[in-house]
Amino acid sequence: MRRIEDLGERRIIEIILNCIDLMPNMPIPFGDDASAIEINHEKLAVIKSDMLVGKTDVPPGMNFRQAARKALVMNISDMAAKGVKPIAALVSLGVPRGLTEEDIKQIGQGLNEGAREYNAYILGGDTNEASDLIISCSILGIGGKNKFVRREGARLGDIVAVTGVFGKAPSGLKILMENLSVSAEIKDVLTEAVLMPRARLREGLTLAEMGAATSSIDSSDGLAWSLYELSKASNVGFLVEEIPIDPEVIRFAEEYNLDPIELSLYGGEEYELLVTVKPESWEKAKESIEELGTPLTRIGLVTEEKEIILKTKGRITHIEKRGWEHFKMAKQTSEINL
Amino acid sequence: MRRIEDLGERRIIEIILNCIDLMPNMPIPFGDDASAIEINHEKLAVIKSDMLVGKTDVPPGMNFRQAARKALVMNISDMAAKGVKPIAALVSLGVPRGLTEEDIKQIGQGLNEGAREYNAYILGGDTNEASDLIISCSILGIGGKNKFVRREGARLGDIVAVTGVFGKAPSGLKILMENLSVSAEIKDVLTEAVLMPRARLREGLTLAEMGAATSSIDSSDGLAWSLYELSKASNVGFLVEEIPIDPEVIRFAEEYNLDPIELSLYGGEEYELLVTVKPESWEKAKESIEELGTPLTRIGLVTEEKEIILKTKGRITHIEKRGWEHFKMAKQTSEINL
Numbered sequence: 162m163r164r165i166e167d168l169g170e171r172r173i174i175e176i177i178l179n180c181i182d183l184m185p186n187m188p189i190p191f192g193d194d195a196s197a198i199e200i201n202h203e204k205l206a207v208i209k210s211d212m213l214v215g216k217t218d219v220p221p222g223m224n225f226r227q228a229a230r231k232a233l234v235m236n237i238s239d240m241a242a243k244g245v246k247p248i249a250a251l252v253s254l255g256v257p258r259g260l261t262e263e264d265i266k267q268i269g270q271g272l273n274e275g276a277r278e279y280n281a282y283i284l285g286g287d288t289n290e291a292s293d294l295i296i297s298c299s300i301l302g303i304g305g306k307n308k309f310v311r312r313e314g315a316r317l318g319d320i321v322a323v324t325g326v327f328g329k330a331p332s333g334l335k336i337l338m339e340n341l342s343v344s345a346e347i348k349d350v351l352t353e354a355v356l357m358p359r360a361r362l363r364e365g366l367t368l369a370e371m372g373a374a375t376s377s378i379d380s381s382d383g384l385a386w387s388l389y390e391l392s393k394a395s396n397v398g399f400l401v402e403e404i405p406i407d408p409e410v411i412r413f414a415e416e417y418n419l420d421p422i423e424l425s426l427y428g429g430e431e432y433e434l435l436v437t438v439k440p441e442s443w444e445k446a447k448e449s450i451e452e453l454g455t456p457l458t459r460i461g462l463v464t465e466e467k468e469i470i471l472k473t474k475g476r477i478t479h480i481e482k483r484g485w486e487h488f489k490m491a492k493q494t495s496e497i498n499l
Numbered sequence: 500m501r502r503i504e505d506l507g508e509r510r511i512i513e514i515i516l517n518c519i520d521l522m523p524n525m526p527i528p529f530g531d532d533a534s535a536i537e538i539n540h541e542k543l544a545v546i547k548s549d550m551l552v553g554k555t556d557v558p559p560g561m562n563f564r565q566a567a568r569k570a571l572v573m574n575i576s577d578m579a580a581k582g583v584k585p586i587a588a589l590v591s592l593g594v595p596r597g598l599t600e601e602d603i604k605q606i607g608q609g610l611n612e613g614a615r616e617y618n619a620y621i622l623g624g625d626t627n628e629a630s631d632l633i634i635s636c637s638i639l640g641i642g643g644k645n646k647f648v649r650r651e652g653a654r655l656g657d658i659v660a661v662t663g664v665f666g667k668a669p670s671g672l673k674i675l676m677e678n679l680s681v682s683a684e685i686k687d688v689l690t691e692a693v694l695m696p697r698a699r700l701r702e703g704l705t706l707a708e709m710g711a712a713t714s715s716i717d718s719s720d721g722l723a724w725s726l727y728e729l730s731k732a733s734n735v736g737f738l739v740e741e742i743p744i745d746p747e748v749i750r751f752a753e754e755y756n757l758d759p760i761e762l763s764l765y766g767g768e769e770y771e772l773l774v775t776v777k778p779e780s781w782e783k784a785k786e787s788i789e790e791l792g793t794p795l796t797r798i799g800l801v802t803e804e805k806e807i808i809l810k811t812k813g814r815i816t817h818i819e820k821r822g823w824e825h826f827k828m829a830k831q832t833s834e835i836n837l
């Protein structure tokens with residue numbers, strides 16, 4: 162009988178899914194980034210849960226406050242991708258022995274920060290002793306039934322776009338994990354991206370409100386992985402012609418002889434949005450997001466062939482189906498939705 | 500600096516609460532058994548999270564299927580106490596290495612059973628590697644704003660009542676924990692109560708629908724503890740004159756020279772409802788619950804003095820503020836709401 166360390170998380174999810182009765186007429190398909198039930202003909206109660214586990218989700222150098230804040234941000238990022246305003250959060254805590262009163266205070270502060278930065282509130286939860294630090298968050302919001310942006314929905318000819326720039330968090334993670342010595346200036350920028358991630362909530366809400374996005378996902382498991390997830394759900398392919406990379410990432414990559422595209426495509430912990438946008442909405446969408454101070458970059462097009470192609474400087478390669486890997490789980494990828 | 504093993508869970512919660520900004524105009528006060536946001540003037544989106552941790556919530560003899568089912572039941576029991584129909588569940592799993600494919604299948608089956616027994620569905624979740632088995636559930640339901648039964652609301656003269664009979668799960672737990680040899684017949688009944696707990700959902704929904712219950716809580720942390728929680732929230736006391744005890748518990752207690760009242764008051768893992776009922780609604784409430792095949796027993800009265808008194812056979816004692824203690828946490832009590 163195979164053990165879970167050989168199964169991988171995807172197989173675990175497959176086994177569990179085989180046991181689950183699907184709710185009839187689900188307003189949002191199973192496997193999207195958030196789930197929902199219908200309140201009435203117009204509105205959905207949208208819910209999202211994701212668990213942070215200390216040993217796999219908290220890199221060296223991240224303190225308790227940052228870890229607790231991150232537990233909220235990673236959930237809020239999914240609500241952002243779906244275009245749903247998070248209103249309330251519940252937190253189930255597992256705390257290992259040995260933590261001090263001060264550590265708990267830091268956790269409390271981080272939880273509150275993570276919620277309040279996005280105008281949400283923590284409404285309750287529970288606490289338990291556990292061997293690892295566990296911060297399991299659930300976020301609740303109310304969404305318009307026709308505003309919810311699914312993974313499914315990208316159509317041939319839609320523009321593929323991302324918020325922000327890529328590579329910072331994966332580079333910062335590499336610096337923290339391998340304790341690399343880089344100039345303080347680069348180090349600060351890159352590690353800050355890991356330690357204090359920000360969810361693109363205003364951006365996600367704006368795109369949903371405008372009805373501009375035809376499909377959306379965040380890039381927390383890596384841009385390449387997210388492209389594959391959207392491709393699978395929407396049954397289309399993508400031609401990627403540009404990836405906006407942070408200049409500090411390019412400097413860091415040069416210094417360590419790394420490929421900045423590799424860092425940007427296959428790293429994780431990057432909470433940008435990957436969206437497909439109707440061509441006729443593109444200019445207005447770009448303008449609206451840039452008014453928020455965030456770049457929205459066209460990185461390519463939706464294609465009929467179900468392949469994900471990278472075409473830069475005349476070179477054509479296949480983007481690989483590789484995702485972000487856990488700090489301690491070489492074979493597996495992080496927090497995959499059931 | 501004190502460490503969490505010396506702080507206790509209540510102090511941990513206090514520290515965290517001190518860091519949290521409270522949502523203005525919360526429809527349900529912080530610290531009740533479920534949380535809610537307003538959908539409109541009539542309806543609430545109600546959410547509840549509670550985490551099962553293998554080493555503290557799974558007694559010897561409980562298999563993975565039962566543990567996963569229990570993770571749902573303990574959350575649904577809280578929804579039952581509040582009179583809210585659970586519709587959907589999300590599950591965040593932490594799975595330790597060494598589990599097999601079959602174990603995961605058992606977990607999947609238990610999760611589905613726990614939801615489907617109460618007509619709810621699992622809509623999503625995530626999975627992670629962790630050192631302990633962690634099953635963190637969140638339940639979502641839609642409730643009527645005026646139907647929600649809080650911890651606050653018991654009024655002087657209200658009848659105090661419980662569903663079912665007490666002592667089975669605490670006795671069963673003792674049998675499992677201490678590997679006691681009792682007759683197969685008693686053992687089956689008592690351990691079944693621990694391994695396959697049932698939430699009093701139909702009962703809770705019926706009492707809420709009738710508007711009969713003025714306050715309510717489940718008894719999962721022990722009947723005594725629940726009496727104290729209702730007393731604190733409603734700012735009243737209770738005179739308890741009767742505790743319905745299961746006959747098998749009396750036989751078991753005799754055999755092991757235990758006090759059946761002790762087992763019934765201070766044990767936990769018992770998912771009955773403790774409610775206060777308006778005197779004018781009592782007969783109808785009792786009848787309606789008994790139509791469901793469940794006894795609803797008047798155990799006492801709400802009193803002005805904020806004490807919890809037990810008066811049986813002419814003897815008057817104070818019920819102590821002691822609750823259910825974790826399997827491995829001698830000093831602490833289980834799953835306390837933030």
